[in-house]
Amino acid sequence: MTPAPDISESEWTVMEALWDAAPQTASELTKLLRPTTKWAENTVRTLLTRLVEKGALKTAENSSGTRTYLPAVKREACVRAEGESFMQRVFGGAAKPLLVHFAQNSKLTAEEVRELKKILDQSLKS
Amino acid sequence: MTPAPDISESEWTVMEALWDAAPQTASELTKLLRPTTKWAENTVRTLLTRLVEKGALKTAENSSGTRTYLPAVKREACVRAEGESFMQRVFGGAAKPLLVHFAQNSKLTAEEVRELKKILDQSLKS
């Protein structure tokens, strides 16, 4: 896989939209994001261009000659990279304090807690 | 509490040093960070100045007239803010997927797992 490019906050918004549904054209995306972001179409286009430069997106021409964008990297890879970097920056790279922090600062349902416990069991260092 | 200023990555390094031991002078900090960062003293000074502007640090004159820096915001508050923003950006604001992600991507000891389970129990939504 491509080494998960650095994706800024605004860019991340665009990526999410495309991870959710791809491919899409610039104007489709603009309309889709308009309610949440209020971005001008050119803003979206700039972000798209930058994401292509960074290798996070690919483009394809559709039949009618217009361009369409789609992810070039998997969401999971980017999440992992971002998470890694965040954990490094804020928790000195240690997973446990991070987990403790978020566990303490969240309200979870009993069901969620059950689920998480199960996952924890599977992450036992062997 | 002060509304937890936005702290950049390099700045975070400096903050950690001061949360760890404060107050410290610019040159003390420079020496302390040198091994890890290779920063010139002026770089550290710039970061310190910016952090003071942002309200993340305060200064005090020590007896010999030189200046000393110390945190003006608590680490926990900054961690919470950063964590909040990260969770928003990458997990759409939902704690559970975040916890799942980090639980799955970590190797934990049995002891750590026990501890985390206990904390999970306490975060039960009432």
Add this chain to the structure above:
DNA sequence: CTCCCATCACTACATTTGTAGTTGCCACAT
């Protein structure tokens, strides 16, 4: 008394990010 070093305040400058505006080009409706 003088010169140098530590400190501090300013200035510098390239990149990245957020957020567009401007221009050029082409197919399609008149």
Add this chain to the structure above:
DNA sequence: ATGTGGCAACTACAAATGTAGTGATGGGAG
């Protein structure tokens, strides 16, 4: 043929960030 509406390419520009350099200054070493 022609104007217009879309789309793409390029340009703009301020704030934040990373990483220093330069100039002024005051107090000690000699």
